[in-house]
Amino acid sequence: MIEPFLSAIPVINRLEASGFQAYFVGGSVRDYLLNRPISDVDIATSATPNEVKEIFQRTVDIGIEHGTVLVLFQNKSYEITTFRTEGEYQDFRRPKEVSFIRNLDDDLKRRDFTMNAIAMDRKGKLIDPYNGQSAIRNKIIRTVGSANERFQEDALRIMRAIRFVSQLSFSIEDETLQAIKKLVPLLKNIAVERIKVEFEKLLVGENANNAILILLRTGLFAYLPGIRNYISQMESFASLSFKGLKKVEMWSLLLFSLKLNNTSVEAFLREWKLPVKEIKEIQQILFFLEKRLEQEWTVYDLYLAGRKVLISTENLYGVLKGLTNIDSLTHWLNLYGRLPIKQRSDMKVTGRDLMEWLHADGGPWLRETIFNIECAILAGDVPNDKEKIKEWLIKCSQK
Template structure:
């Protein structure tokens, strides 16, 4: 048994010692069977939330209405959820009613895909009533029971299917695939934030191209924010090999370019996806410099302004777009950056205070203008980055 399970082992013991059943469930068991890295370990139990709170001294009610209690144990947090069954779903997201039950199999029956409907006890024995291990062995994504029912219960499961196809390089079982094609409109009932999480994970998966093809094939792309008429751009995107080495911001930059979204339109487009403002700013900067690179080679001042990380990112994306595999331009930019006499303004030998003293003037916009001219001169090699030489250069050039 792997370390994440061993650390959580005492929780299962304590729950069982109190007279209840307890199992590891969900993604952690799936990833264990796939020999993938295990992140969060979730536990399912026959104990009710109040019974779990009576067993463990430190708990947090993170989703107690749906049977989930977070247990704090030896510096780690574990979500412990009571076996439950669910009534009809009122909004394709949440059940009208949750009923706590004592049956593990009935609890597993309500889950999305067979590969996620597997449990493991403290001895490492697998409980697999819906043949999830066979699905994992065959690399197939298949719903537990009828796909139409699962997707009507929670329409986000459709995006999760594509996300898993990307992350695990699995195919989608034919009936599940047909249900994806027939139920796409249900995504309109799902919050943008939840869709965004799944879509960005999809983009970063090891087989994202497979998932993007499925996004087009099923027609689900039509229900993503701003993607309604972007089939051509998405199809073109498939011809580029981004790979997992590219950041999510870099994926957005290329997508926006292929969609024909202009730099000044970037923020409005990304706000539809409810992205955090900091991420929107990073993508906007990426889009701006990508358009600059499409127009010309980046100069030493461009490199100074964009800074190393953004300039290198821009150059990488340019090579992807041009379908070039030429590292010489990347190496050239690296050499330019290393040879720059200053990398940022903090390294400039003069400050705004120096300028005010030399010209005997109060502060104002003129200081920023003068500092910019000094930066450019230093970067071009017109003057050395030394205070006395900069002062002489300023006055010789008769700068007021």
């Protein structure tokens, strides 16, 4: 047993001491068996939400109608969910009702894939009624029971299956894959925000190339915002070697592959419900990527881009040029590091200074003059020193 399971054992002990069953379940158990990093653990129990709240002093109702209570214990938080069965689903996403039960096997039966339907007790013993360990050993994604039923219950599971291809480098077994092809139109019923979460995890997975090809082969791509008419571009995107790129870089590379103009880029990302801050960052990366493909960085472009956008742009430049080791990144970062200013606020003069020195009111000239000073500092024509700038400016104004 390893962390974070070890820290959570006292939680399970307390539930068991109160007469209830409790187990680690879900992705944490799967990732433990795969020797993958585990960020947090989920616990399933025979105790009802009210019984859980009686056992622990500090709790938060985060999904109590579905049996989930957040327990705050020893400076950590744990989601504890009551064993349950689910009634008829509505909107191909949510059950109309859930029933709390005392039986673990029936709780595991409602889960999506066999690799996620394994429970583990506090001693590390595995409860695996649906052969999830076998699926993990064979790197297979298979639904618990009928694939048609599981996907009709919750159509987002279709997207999750392909996301796991990317994250785990598993294959989808044939019955599950055929059900995906048949039922993929059900994704029309799923909110874009939920699809986006799965798609972004897919984009940054180790096997994203293969997962993107599955999106195309199953027809799922047609139900992703803005992508329906870009099959050949998506194929080109999937052919790139982009392991290790961050989420915002993958969005940028996808959009570069789709060859959208700046206005279409913003509309595309808004359709995906991306935050405005991320949209602007992606637009910046695309702007500088286009320039980088035409020429090397200028000092002023390094300044405008900033360190973060510089790194992302150079990473994508390496992908598009098929470079495995981008030595140039170090060169450009060193050059950026030697810039006398990194942003306009670093300048030792203000617009008020300029108006006083030149005895002039504000106007269009002020913006232009600040820009000229900015360029002069970056070019090394004048140091970023208030008196030196004043001398340089007065001298220029007398010419």
